[in-house]
Amino acid sequence: MFAITVVLAIPFGSYIAKVYAGDKTLLDPVFNPLDKLLYKVSGIDEKREMNWKQHMFALLTINVVWFLLGIFVLMNQSWLPLNPDANPDQTADLAFNTSISFIVNCNLQHYSGESGVSYLSQLFLMFLQFVSAGTGMAAAAIVFIALKNRTTEKLGNFWALLVKSCTRILLPLSILVGSILAFNGIPMTFEGKDTIVNMQGDTVQVSTGPVAGFVAIKHLGTNGGGFYGTNSAHPLENPNYFTNMLEMFSQMIIPLAMIFSFGYFLKRKKFGWMVFGVMTAGFLLLVVPTMVWEINGNPALGKMGVDISSGVMEGKEVRFGSATSAFWSIATTVISTGSVNSMHDSTMPLSGMTQLLAMMTNAFYGGCGAGILNFFIFIILAVFISGLMVGRTPELFGKKIEAREMKIAMIVALLHPLMILAGTALAAAFPGITSANLNNPGFHGFSEMLYEYTSSAANNGSGFEGLGDNNPWWNITTGIVLILSRYLPIIGPVAIAGLLAKKKFVPESAGTLPTDSATFGVMVLAVIVIIAALSFFPALTLGPIAEYFSMK
């Protein structure tokens, strides 16, 4: 399964590299006219090259437009069309949180899809799932362009990169995946809730809607926001093991392909493999123990005498089982998708810890585009540290890394722990406001708060969903964390790449530290582990680790 995804990601990565380089591809006859039409309607000159600052202004401007439009739609959905279930408007704080969390590719949902949004809002959120993923990929493409071996300020056109990411990469795959999902029993209809009488005579309602199209892009764009409240655990969002595999494939394909396209684009395939190797090592370190813990079951239930051989089943679906759900829980947290097919709140304490760590490192695969950007920061740090260790001027791809780039990299690397730990500390400091929202007592309750801020800062969007998070405290604080943790980690790497692009190119010589070797890979992994361990170990001790020992 994982192997198939990797095998398909390699040619797809080459396709992505061609799209950004403007080379010919098979799909040109369809997409050249479509893209031209979009540029024409929007009054965009796609040939106008931008420097990194112009790129960032364009990115932020269009994100503000989406944000305002999002607030408007969510706060007026009750009277706008396509609301067959007569769902009410969102409150201002919830609309603020929802709109932000969808433009930043996080999809932290403080509402339930069945009752909190109309179909029009769902369609609008689906639009944001396309363009937010496209934004991340466009930002990664700017970095790709900047790191080519030359000296320039011209880094392509932002609008063109954004449009191409959406139309040429996300759209065709979404149509394909969405159609397959619809054929597997996932609804794609605009009718409202259906009322049926159960075999035992209970009258219940069944929520349907345009689910298949939504589920396709939520995974391909690593957004993760569910159509239904329980996301991909819902039997109409993920009805069988085949759809589960397809959805898993969909969320991994673009992050994996982006790694290889990095290598293809720079004509440094070996470098792409180094990145892939480090990320896969990190992923396996997290996923293997999690699967073991979940398969072994909850010892507290084992003590009651029931048969726990099927593993931890609280919050899990029988058709997926404990092993598959454990695998998914780590895949979705390393990739920043944040879709879930089991309830993370009910997993074992140490599994909760690995899920948290996956988001705290935030660099193994990562989201569409954003993953590469986060990893780029760690590469800069590793180049600098290893440069100091061997006493050479640190350089990456023939460009010297100097104080200014290092300052930016450090700010971005430290912002992530700051957001998570300061947020959690604030929430813990005001128990009068926050403790009533917790679903579980003791250490686990602390983990719920820690998870919420970690998920926000990593732009992940999954949750320990027991937390009652639809109130002003959580909507506003996580909203602020979301904004800072999305845009600074995009601006930082693009700025570094833009500054590097302007510098003189120094050809590689015997004195250059090779960045595509296994040794350098180990160095990057070490930097990631040290930063994560030192920043987060104390907080993890108070939450999952304490809970683990209390269960002994």
Next chain:
Amino acid sequence: MKTNILPAIRLTVATLVLFCVVYPAIVWAIAQLAPNNGKGEVVVSGGKKYYANVGQQFTDDKYFNSRPSAVDYNAAGSAGSNKGPSNPEYLQTVQTRLDTLLVHNPGVNKEDVPVELVTASGSGLDPDISPAGARVQAARIAKVRGVSENTVADLIEKHTQGPLLGIFGPSHVNVLKLNLALDQIK
């Protein structure tokens, strides 16, 4: 900034049309060819319509019981319990469920009760139980319905869905389909 605002607004409108109208329309059109015109898989029995993939509440002794649910199987919403593994209140709930199950199924050892029968699912709408979870209820069903245990066991066997392609995923039994078949024997 000014140079960006107009293109940003115009591009937003253009892509809104593409991703909010054209894209869902394409998937919707393709879905019309899917079973039940893309409205989800349904089972019709005795003139009544059920959603095959959406679990139903079964608490009667004459039916195979479904798993506990945080939303009582009302698919207007969906939710898991989100109880942590060490929560004392939660452990008490599970103990109560186990005791109730043992009262309704005399002769069953608690070691034979698979854990999913006493724990709530992620969606609250889980349509399945494991084959072991069905077998443990077989004696009760046979007694209440006055049929042989072998008949019930055969029925479970027949409705067990093995792993995908024989290797991927656990075996499971759709409770709704099993109970519909159960109502048909006589």
